[in-house]
Amino acid sequence: MAAARIERLVTSGTFSLDGGTWEVDNNVWIVGDDREAVVVDAAHDADAIVRALGGRVLRAIVCTHAHNDHIDAAPDLAARTGAPILLHPDDLPLWKQTHPDRMPDGELADGQTLTVAGARLTVLHTPGHAPGAVCLYAPDLTALFSGDTLFAGGPGATGRSYSHFPTIIDSIREKLLTLPDDTVVHTGHGEATVVGAEAPHLQTWIDRGF
Known part of the structure; x- marks a missing residue:
């Protein structure tokens, strides 16, 4: 059991x-124990993360x-901690x-595994919101860190440069909705959701061009 x-x-x-x-509020996720951790998305405030x-x-x-709101504090955090910045x-x-x-x-690559405090984090390349968008699946924690690929109620936005709606739908269908229903997103x-709450709505998203 992961600690x-x-x-x-x-x-x-x-x-x-x-x-x-x-103006945006971002979730910064810290996964680890009392000794070590990884940070998922170093957003806005390196002081607060430290x-x-x-x-x-x-x-x-x-x-x-690599939308700026998810990476703007990454170089400062790296300089202060010595941790490497990883990106697809x-x-x-x-x-x-x-x-x-x-x-x-x-670099991050599809299928790559990172381990912290006994927990495995598997990289899932999920383009659509951005070409190099990834999610991290942590089966030991029944958790998925979805970035801006999947939210409670639908997929991430695809109305700006470097994004593509059919691609994000394919990513969600093939990589995320195949995970166990109780996986917390x-x-x-x-706020968080679970895979089982989102899976029934896939066709609705497609029909609406969400």
């Missing part, structure tokens, strides 16, 4: 793309995608819009 636990930190800032800027870590060794900063390479064009002079330290914004 890891899941902690949620909400940070606030802005999301900017295609010439627009919006405080939440409380001196634990940070093993990795995992980026579910298909999102490098987006990454460079925010951090043109600081590349990620490593820890989202990039807002």
